[in-house]
Amino acid sequence: MLDYPEEYRDGYVIFMGQRFITDKRALIPRLETEELVKYCLKLLEKNPHIQTIADIGTGSGIIPISLFSKAGRPLTVFATDMSQEALDLAKENLQKMKNDEWRMTNEGIFFLQGDLLQPLIRALQNFTPEEILITANLPYVREVEINLWLIHEPRMAFLGGVQTGFELYERFFDQLLAWKERPKKTHIVIEFWLWQRDIAETVFQKHGLQYSFFADLRGIERFAYIC
Numbered sequence: 001m002l003d004y005p006e007e008y009r010d011g012y013v014i015f016m017g018q019r020f021i022t023d024k025r026a027l028i029p030r031l032e033t034e035e036l037v038k039y040c041l042k043l044l045e046k047n048p049h050i051q052t053i054a055d056i057g058t059g060s061g062i063i064p065i066s067l068f069s070k071a072g073r074p075l076t077v078f079a080t081d082m083s084q085e086a087l088d089l090a091k092e093n094l095q096k097m098k099n100d101e102w103r104m105t106n107e108g109i110f111f112l113q114g115d116l117l118q119p120l121i122r123a124l125q126n127f128t129p130e131e132i133l134i135t136a137n138l139p140y141v142r143e144v145e146i147n148l149w150l151i152h153e154p155r156m157a158f159l160g161g162v163q164t165g166f167e168l169y170e171r172f173f174d175q176l177l178a179w180k181e182r183p184k185k186t187h188i189v190i191e192f193w194l195w196q197r198d199i200a201e202t203v204f205q206k207h208g209l210q211y212s213f214f215a216d217l218r219g220i221e222r223f224a225y226i227c
């Protein structure tokens, strides 16, 4: 049996140079997700018209809080999760950063509970930005693999589906394409599992999406940019 994770015992992790509270309410942030954040920071730099970002399946909030604090310009930020417990943790992380590190009080992130893009679509009903960046590190593990490793972290943070583990992302893209009023320019950056690149490519091609892949530090293509 896997040992109780050190990160839960310590109660924090360092991600993108900042200290985040971590506990059993959400997935322990993984180092490789820093590559997604770094890519998004460059994307924001190259696209000054992006003023709205949304992170889907935010867990402890590492992605939106890192982007919010490091983008170097004001952004309207949404963070969604199916798990209210994870959102509570993400809110605590935002509050902690404001109190301890940033010493700022006014700006915030809108935390929304619900399934994938649905709470974002509802929130943007009366205000659709021209351009948006959507990030997602959704669960991508297959059910059969879960019992091998998943002992201490929430099951909801891992389970991507039964066949490929990419099923939740497939629903994400179905919701995106059914969103009639979506921003004219929608940039999406996602993280998935080691061997899901070709499955992801099939889904993107099926929907006629433009995409490119980028690699983690070991050179494995497990991130995609879709526009």
Ligand SMILES: C[S@@+](CC[C@H](N)C(=O)[O-])C[C@H]1O[C@@H](n2cnc3c(N)ncnc32)[C@H](O)[C@@H]1O
Pocket: 026, 027, 028, 029, 030, 033, 056, 057, 058, 059, 060, 061, 062, 063, 080, 081, 082, 083, 086, 114, 115, 116, 136, 137, 138, 139, 140, 156, 157, 158
């Ligand atoms: C792999 S964890 C990633 C957490 C965080 N983004 C990170 O990188 O550390 C996936 C997150 O998606 C959430 N989630 C699972 N199913 C969801 C759904 N249908 N809609 C929204 N969020 C979901 C889980 O609760 C979990 O917090």
